[in-house]
Amino acid sequence: MGPWFDSISLWLGSNPQWLGLAIFIIACVECLAIAGILVPGTVLMFAVAVLAGSGVLSLWETLLLGYLGGLLGDLLSYGLGRRFHQNIRRLPGLRHHPEWMVGAELYFERYGTVSLLLGRFIGPLRPMLPMIAGMLDMPFMRFCLVSMLAAAGWVIAYLVPGWATGAALRLPLPEGFWSSAGVVTVGLGLVLIISLQLSLRRKRLATPLTATLCALALLALFLGWPSLDAFDKGLLEVIQAERSVGLDRVMVLVTRLGDFSTQLYCGVLLCALLAMLKQWRAFVFTLGTLLGTALCNGLLKALFARVRPDVLLEPLATFSFPSGHSSAAFAFFLSLGILAGRGQPPRLHLSWLLLTILPATLIALSRVYLGVHWPSDVLAGALLAATVCAASLSLAQWHSPLPALPSKAWWIILPACLALLGGIATWELPAALESYRYR
Structure with a gap:
């Protein structure tokens, strides 16, 4: 993934006290509008989950931090869409890449609330759909309930494999x-x-x-x-x-x-x-x-x-x-x-x-x-x-x-x-x- 990725992994390995915060931030960025498309959050989440499973954090601490970070990313994206509405198309990044919004907007208009559940597992749509939901004035309580449910499945699917790999590397397993x-x-x-x-x-x-x-x-x-x-x-x-x-x-x-x-x-x-x-x-x-x-x-x-x-x-x-x-x-x-x-x-x-x-x-x-x-x-x-x-x-x-x-x-x-x-x-x-x- 590049020298910066190796540097982050090495630094977190040497400073495990910051690993919990890193999981929270990476999960948040992965679900944050625009940023979630640019940053390879999926790879980063697997890497930090491996480090967590090596004995730094329990599985349930890892899942909780990832879950809260993902929810925060959803809420920030929703708030961004609710604040700017159609003017959000003029923001840096979206102004030069309108296709990022078009696909997510069509998907949301076609499937509504269900799109937030399913789109959570589709990389390009995940960070954009909460922003579209805010832009189109989806009721806040409905958005929160759906987001909480979707984030629970997403964090299990994205963090458990990495954590299990780290735990397996740590324990004295059978030959x-x-x-x-x-x-x-x-x-x-x-x-x-x-x-x-x-x-x-x-x-x-x-x-x-x-x-x-x-x-x-x-x-x-x-x-x-x-x-x-x-x-x-x-x-x-x-x-x-x-x-x-x-x-x-x-x-x-x-x-x-x-x-x-x-x-x-x-x-x-x-x-x-x-x-x-x-x-x-x-x-x-x-x-x-x-x-x-x-x-x-x-x-x-x-x-x-x-x-x-x-x-x-x-x-x-x-x-x-x-x-x-x-x-x-x-x-x-x-x-x-x-x-x-x-x-x-x-x-x-x-x-x-x-x-x-x-x-x-x-x-x-x-x-x-x-x-x-x-x-x-x-x-x-x-x-x-x-x-x-x-x-x-x-x-x-x-x-x-x-x-x-x-x-x-x-x-x-x-x-x-x-x-x-x-x-x-x-x-x-x-x-x-x-x-x-x-x-």
Whole structure:
């Protein structure tokens, strides 16, 4: 990235007391209008997260600082747009690069509030959309609520990988960890990159090819999981090092969202609502994804009787591969993401998928944090759900593309599903806390 980047990294490494402030400022600049386009904030955030994970800051301190910095950048950008309105086009930078505003303005006018959620994960749009929201007089409270939600997903996606890398470099991990971690990372990266390219280029067989790629990756994981012992134990050690009583309660609450009963109720509700709204093709796709994932998961668990990590005093069950929580959560949220992205441009469709799999990823990570699954268990669960979901979508649109759901359908589906998820998790939390007793 240049000598200045190396100088910043070296200086922060020598002066770790300033690292927290650096994370706050970099996150703020990354979300600040105009500046966020000019500064390579994504690379800087990864670098400082690696330094934080080396023992300077805990994961939750790192996430909190990044979250607050991102929120401040959003608020400053919104205030800038609210203050200058259309005159903002005359500011230095925007005067000579009007295209920076045009794309963000069209995106906001087309998708409104949703653009702030999805645009958070699209580099050129992220710093500009809050300013556009202010310029077009979006109500301040609505902007704050959406920004707070979007910043939470964004900071997890952008800081956790770097922090985990720094923590892994710090701890005395088992021999062979880095080689196995490299194989897993490269394999999953290839599947993701190829699938994204197929989707962005609108290839006719993009969905069945994606299903095939995920199935091949899943097969490789099934055949190679005995060789991933160092990877599983090392990554579990990294995550277990961040344990705390307060965080345990949060993770138990999160993991309840992936319980069989919770996912069963949510799946039945979603399918029932689609049938009630007479969205029959969406119903067939969703039912195929949820039911197919559950059946395949049960079959594979019977074939691979893998012992769980030795963390709980009373293990919940012998079978852990693949993770039922991970597969169920990814199946449910991938179904929502695909339905939300129907009839929209590829980039927006992919943004919907990214946004919806964040809660599924958090549920999967909670299983590793709680010590009831190995990392390869949750990876297998995610790949299983992705395989069945892509296969179900291919069958549902065998003759013609799956149509988009009407807006009124989402005003019924989303509140109902969110209310059910939150209600079940809160209601069963006291009993769940008693279930996870540690060594």
